Amino acid sequence: MNEAPRQITLREWDDRYERLQTRGVRQPVYGGPLGRHVADGDTRLLKLRYDSSLAALRLWNFLLTEEDRLRAARDAGKKLVGTMKDLGTVPVMAYSLDNLVAFYPDGAWWIPCVMEVNSGLLQIADSLGIDESFCPVRAMLGAFVTGTHFPIPDLLTCSVGATCDDFSAIAQRLNGLGHPILWWEIPHRRAPEVEEEAVQLPGDFSAPKGQIEFVQSELERVKTALEDLAGQSLGAEALAGGIAKANHVRWLLAQLRHLAFTATLCPMPALEMLIAEMLAIHFCSDQDETIVVLQELLEEVNLRVAAGTGYSSADAARVFWVNPVADLQVMNFLEDCGGRICGTEYLFAHALDPIPQTVPPMEALAQIALADPMVGSAADRAVRIVAEVRRFGAEAVIVSRIPGASHCALEGEIIGEIVRQECGLPVLEIEVPPLTDAMSPTLRTRLEALVETVENRRSR
């Protein structure tokens, strides 16, 4: 596939799919025209624009067939683990056991967007007292009640402590409805004091050794529960193998991100890159296939970079994006307005960092869990963002607020303050609800204004 890249609509993709079929292009078992997902209720797909590569098609189909994959895994006798409020730690353990499949129930937060609020999940959450003052992740509660968006897992784990209150409260409500939860504590990451031994964490954070030991002991509890569920023990060797595999996924993403954010012409649109990054959290319920999907994307991107093809123009405003968007369409907006993504921090930067392989595996997982940007201070997170802004040469920062999310009330102010101080860049804070249709003119105007600001700064 070496055609000039372009963003196409779902209808265009379906036409293209037919032509590809007649040419005998093969698809994976979960492949097919994207339009069939609309028939399942994913109507938002009609409003998005997609990269025209087969690699992107595979990515989308992989994402949109996760529920089928989970049900097939259960039918095949595998046990399902719902890893709540866990961005890339427990799934590494679960996938090190061959009869467990981990998934991320919090991922239901995108269902109201993808199904354009037609799923009824938010209404169920409302009826359970979890109203719109909470983050859209409340859709997860509805998904558990209906049991129609993912199978009810055999084991539910949830990290608590230094996490957002929305999710903690929603998980407690879920627990109150009769779903047992294995709670594990993630303490607020703090700087080591003078008398404490310091440990350097991935992402250039540091923490006292005592905190690493504590988190490790918590993860040991989770590991025991996973072993009980799997009916097999998880030895250090198997876990080290699981970590190496997870690191391969992270390595692929690192290559992909580097090319996408630094190439003269953007070789892969923001939306596909967002989806690709999300795969690092729980591998979309199939770790092996995640690797294949990312390899294909990377090949496509390599081809484009080598050919000097890509999107927009070389002078597109280089934007660093903070927090994932509840409405996927907003990633399209950025490019419409003359911007491109050059760096991201979608709340799970630690899930993209290599897991240390020079320390015992459980200690390594404890380190990566504590490296979560959300468990430390917003100032810590801002420092990491500043480093990435410089690395990728971003010219502006967008902090995208998630409606109702407890961390969003203040973090934007601190991140903005530090980014302006350290980099002197413009910072735009926006709020993105699951459906932005009613406010899209305002959003676009604000994005255009940011792009113009970047252009004006260049000419100064």
Add this chain to the structure above:
Amino acid sequence: MKTIAYTCPYVPAEWIAAHGLRARRLVPLPIEGTSTIPRIEGLCLYARAFVNDVAASDDVSGVVVTTMCDPMRRVFDLLVRRVDTPAFLLNVPSTWQTVAAQRLYLDELKRLGRFLVRLGGHEPDKEELIRAMLDQAHGNGVHGTGFPNAMNRVGGPTPYGHGVPLALVGGPLMLRDRVLFDVIADCGGRIVLDATETGQRGVCGPFDRRRLAEDPLMELAQAYFRLPDASRRPNSELYRWLKDQLAQSGAHGIIFHHYVWCDKWRAEFARLKEWANLPVLRLDSEGDGPIDMVRTRNRVRAFMEMFQ
């Protein structure tokens, strides 16, 4: 004597006193016109008011914030950036069923002790700690208010008298919310159980005298760590505590109060309503101005009519 301010009930005032410092539980008024944190949208107004009141206090030498809720954890970030007063973030585990979580809390108290020494306090004195704990047990208090905690300044239960006996359940109350008690009394009710964070629920149970004598810090940590709250995971102990207290108090109904952006308490309302075999009235407060008296009074009055 230097004063250390805090508001979370998981901060043991006795521990601060054992370092030769005065503990002051700062329940925000809030003070008008302060704006260390000007933003309102999405932020729990209690957390905001606390930081603004700390910033406006010129007699505070240090402040202790805890991780019991995300807004407090995050306002700490702003506090250290915008206020000169030295601040300490006490990591209070949300989980409570493991020995590791209990040990973490104890270790955090020791770390707090080092912070207090750096502020000019002396090394913790065992006898002083025991004395402070006994004073607390006798109601003499070390919280700087002259009372076991701040509840008497906000409202507190009125176990005798007329009116329909009610329980007040929820997170913390600000000082100006004391008007709520008057409104309830005016409408024919009386609070027999103040199960808010600034009420009876925020007071730790009695200390065991034998353990207190042997290892007072351990006893202190265990007593405080057992405080029930909506934020604990799981928070089953809150309901266990409420079950006992509601039965003892003879409450006929529950008034549930929370601030608009307090997720952890807001989320409990529906569950409490399902759980309690009593009528429940929810009062959500914007907390950013005087309580909307007319609205509150009407709602409480309508609730009271149920009991006629």
